[in-house]
Amino acid sequence: MSQMKHIDNNPSTPGKCKMEKSPYSRPRLHYSLAKLTFWSFVFIGSIFFFFFRSPSSSSPVPSDLSRRSLRTSSYGGPAWEKRVRASAKIRSRNGISVLVTGAAGFVGTHVSAALKRRGDGVLGLDNFNDYYDPSLKRARQALLERTGVYIVEGDINDVALLKKLFDIVPFTHVMHLAAQAGVRYAMENPSSYVHSNIAGLVSVLEVCKSANPQPAIVWASSSSVYGLNTKVPFSERDRTDHPASLYAATKKAGEEIAHTYSHIYGLSLTGLRFFTVYGPWGRPDMAYFFFTRDILKGKSISIFEAANHGTVARDFTYIDDIVKGCLAALDTAEKSTGSGGKKKGPAQLRVYNLGNTSPVPVSNLVSILERLLKMKAKRLIMKLPRNGDVQFTHANISLAQTELGYNPTTDLQTGLKKFVQWYLRYYGNGKKSTQ
Numbered sequence: 001m002s003q004m005k006h007i008d009n010n011p012s013t014p015g016k017c018k019m020e021k022s023p024y025s026r027p028r029l030h031y032s033l034a035k036l037t038f039w040s041f042v043f044i045g046s047i048f049f050f051f052f053r054s055p056s057s058s059s060p061v062p063s064d065l066s067r068r069s070l071r072t073s074s075y076g077g078p079a080w081e082k083r084v085r086a087s088a089k090i091r092s093r094n095g096i097s098v099l100v101t102g103a104a105g106f107v108g109t110h111v112s113a114a115l116k117r118r119g120d121g122v123l124g125l126d127n128f129n130d131y132y133d134p135s136l137k138r139a140r141q142a143l144l145e146r147t148g149v150y151i152v153e154g155d156i157n158d159v160a161l162l163k164k165l166f167d168i169v170p171f172t173h174v175m176h177l178a179a180q181a182g183v184r185y186a187m188e189n190p191s192s193y194v195h196s197n198i199a200g201l202v203s204v205l206e207v208c209k210s211a212n213p214q215p216a217i218v219w220a221s222s223s224s225v226y227g228l229n230t231k232v233p234f235s236e237r238d239r240t241d242h243p244a245s246l247y248a249a250t251k252k253a254g255e256e257i258a259h260t261y262s263h264i265y266g267l268s269l270t271g272l273r274f275f276t277v278y279g280p281w282g283r284p285d286m287a288y289f290f291f292t293r294d295i296l297k298g299k300s301i302s303i304f305e306a307a308n309h310g311t312v313a314r315d316f317t318y319i320d321d322i323v324k325g326c327l328a329a330l331d332t333a334e335k336s337t338g339s340g341g342k343k344k345g346p347a348q349l350r351v352y353n354l355g356n357t358s359p360v361p362v363s364n365l366v367s368i369l370e371r372l373l374k375m376k377a378k379r380l381i382m383k384l385p386r387n388g389d390v391q392f393t394h395a396n397i398s399l400a401q402t403e404l405g406y407n408p409t410t411d412l413q414t415g416l417k418k419f420v421q422w423y424l425r426y427y428g429n430g431k432k433s434t435q
């Protein structure tokens, strides 16, 4: 009742405003006029937004992504093309020319450098987004530049740019590592996973399928596709249909998408299921990295444990072993069979686990870091949150051993020692600020 009364006494429709000689009449008129002005602005603003927005803002990039500085690349011109050609130039007999997407990323930088070292042609592509500290990506870029690898700044969803790169260089291979990584962040920004890991993958494959010659593609899948599996070690033959995170689901979708492009267009495709890769120049969003930072700063760290004090463990795999696996996958990849966008025969389709085959509990990882840093961690034991993490991972690598000659040789203690040495050099004993 009282609400009805209130409505009657205070008409909200501006035209219906009745002028009354009451002490409240002037403020009420002002109030209505203010409202009218406000809504007029909103209306005109909306018209401007929908009709006069720039073409780039009409792209299907979600707003939370545009905030993450997905700059559209400016490219072209003879000097730029010369740079692209020089970077992709093969300098060894039987060398290959590889487009490495995500080249300023952790694995991308190491793979690009290794390919360049052995005389292959390498061109990088990266959008330098700010999922984690972009200055680290810039430092990796500088490192690659010194070895002669140029990174084109652009997004894998930019099909025109990808086509242009293939017009300039007939790449024999694509090492597709650009992705939205991280298991837990998928709950915060789900669309970024769809954008990079699904739409981005499709746009790379679309361009590859139409390229002449078609390249062979090796790309990053993830151990997370094993999801809630309990049978260990994880084998490529095991089911992968109950992912625990959207991240895992997008990687699993990638494997199915790879099947389609191989089946329809004759693209040679190899997916590599990486198991928690760590090492120098690593990703600051990963536990070993931010544990190191927080131990040095004297901040507490959360160590997850499963129900009934169950151990949470990972098959941590050192970057140099992963790089060897990536190069072996490139070297054993058969040619794609299609041309002119049409399949001419059956094409190779492979998936391999690249792990270390010796899972280590997260609490042991922390103990190793404590010894290396000569500092005690402030440990907070927490229940494994239900945000995508699985309790353990453990790779069966026999397929990669047989077919790629993959043979990891770095244990966690040795690998973390190298990481910590790099970390202290790069951040200066943790005094330099890190994200």
Ligand SMILES: O=C(O)[C@H]1O[C@H](OP(=O)(O)OP(=O)(O)OC[C@H]2O[C@@H](n3ccc(=O)[nH]c3=O)[C@H](O)[C@@H]2O)[C@H](O)[C@@H](O)[C@@H]1O
Pocket (backbone or CB within 6 Å): 181, 182, 183, 221, 222, 223, 224, 225, 274, 275, 276, 277, 285, 286, 287, 288, 302, 303, 304, 312, 313, 314, 362, 389, 390, 391
């Ligand atoms: O192997 C993979 O497929 C995946 O490996 C990592 O994912 P994850 O193994 O979860 O790596 P971290 O985020 O570094 O976590 C390592 C371990 O530390 C634990 N953790 C993490 C964070 C934390 O605060 N405390 C904690 O105990 C996690 O539960 C996990 O067991 C990468 O982040 C993914 O991009 C990659 O695809």
